[in-house]
Amino acid sequence: MTAPSSSHLVRAYGDRRDDGRIQLSFTLPVPASARAREAARRFCEALGLRHILVATMEPAGRDFSFFVVYASAEVAVDLSQVEVPEVTVPQWSFKEINQLIRERIGRKVVVVGACTGSDAHTVGIDAILNMKGYAGDKGLEAYPWFEVHNLGAQVDNAVLLARARELSADAVLVSQIITQRDVHKDNSRALIELARRQGQRKMLFLLGGPRIDHALARELGFDAGFGPGTRPHQVASYIVAQLLERQGR
Numbered sequence: 055m056t057a058p059s060s061s062h063l064v065r066a067y068g069d070r071r072d073d074g075r076i077q078l079s080f081t082l083p084v085p086a087s088a089r090a091r092e093a094a095r096r097f098c099e100a101l102g103l104r105h106i107l108v109a110t111m112e113p114a115g116r117d118f119s120f121f122v123v124y125a126s127a128e129v130a131v132d133l134s135q136v137e138v139p140e141v142t143v144p145q146w147s148f149k150e151i152n153q154l155i156r157e158r159i160g161r162k163v164v165v166v167g168a169c170t171g172s173d174a175h176t177v178g179i180d181a182i183l184n185m186k187g188y189a190g191d192k193g194l195e196a197y198p199w200f201e202v203h204n205l206g207a208q209v210d211n212a213v214l215l216a217r218a219r220e221l222s223a224d225a226v227l228v229s230q231i232i233t234q235r236d237v238h239k240d241n242s243r244a245l246i247e248l249a250r251r252q253g254q255r256k257m258l259f260l261l262g263g264p265r266i267d268h269a270l271a272r273e274l275g276f277d278a279g280f281g282p283g284t285r286p287h288q289v290a291s292y293i294v295a296q297l298l299e300r301q302g303r
């Protein structure tokens with residue numbers, strides 16, 4: 055069947071265009087052996103892969119084996135059908151952001167951030183909030199027109215919301231790094247539900263982390279999601295743009 059002219063099919067690229075070659079790695083609960091290697095090959099066959107080469111088999115603990123496999127995947131993805139919601143952030147500089155707050159909001163923008171639940175990975179939220187910032191981009195603490203409260207690690211959802219209320223925060227910034235058993239989703243969803251019950255959902259809620267994207271954050275009830283490589287000025291610009299939109303300017 056001929057594909058519609060507007061479609062844009064892409065296949066995996068290995069040695070040459072459209073050869074479909076991929077590399078995948080996985081663990082099987084089988085001690086490393088010839089049998090384990092064959093089990094890995096059959097596993098890939100069951101995935102619909104062809105030209106399977108089990109390149110590496112390493113013992114992983116006593117009863118497990120880790121595999122790296124090269125294979126061909128014949129599937130293609132139609133790029134013209136791929137749509138991903140993305141946060142739109144104005145390209146404002148440090149100076150412009152401060153000037154906009156001073157002139158159009160007329161008071162400091164208050165943000166409260168934390169790494170919530172059992173998560174102790176504070177580097178991400180610190181990168182956004184702390185003076186030093188990230189990759190040469192100053193954190194929100196460095197902006198004279200931002201008032202920043204970084205509550206740190208393992209903050210309970212209720213404690214974060216209570217602090218946000220006390221401070222009349224404009225925005226609540228949540229960092230979730232651990233994703234085992236979808237704990238990031240459960241915890242984030244619970245925060246939004248609590249905020250709704252307590253009548254606090256009018257504040258801006260931003261979610262960030264290495265496995266967070268805008269679509270997921272929206273699905274969990276947040277206003278926006280920020281993934282790996284996020285720079286503090288993007289977060290500052292987003293918050294200010296949203297506050298200006300809300301006040302109709």
Ligand code: B12
Pocket residue numbers: 172173174175176177178179181182188227228229230231232233234260261262263264265280281282283284285289
């Ligand atoms: C440093 C680190 C630790 C340190 C954390 C120290 C600290 N104070 O943060 C310590 C040693 C404590 C630690 C502990 C653990 N860790 Co750890 N850790 C890491 C490591 C090596 C780096 C994480 C990091 O600092 N990244 C750098 C920052 C800058 O990147 P980032 O978080 O993505 O942040 C950026 C964006 O995502 C975004 N962002 C992040 N948050 C937010 C929030 C908002 C609002 C916004 C706008 C943006 C934003 O902006 C940031 C800048 O661009 C990663 C592996 C890796 N290389 O990523 C594992 C990793 C995250 N850890 C992991 C694990 C499993 C653990 C432990 C469970 C290990 C154990 N068995 O004890 C414990 C859990 C402790 C706990 N209760 O949370 C796993 C997580 C697996 C998963 N997907 O769930 C990882 C991926 C390692 C791995 N490959 O297995 N860890």
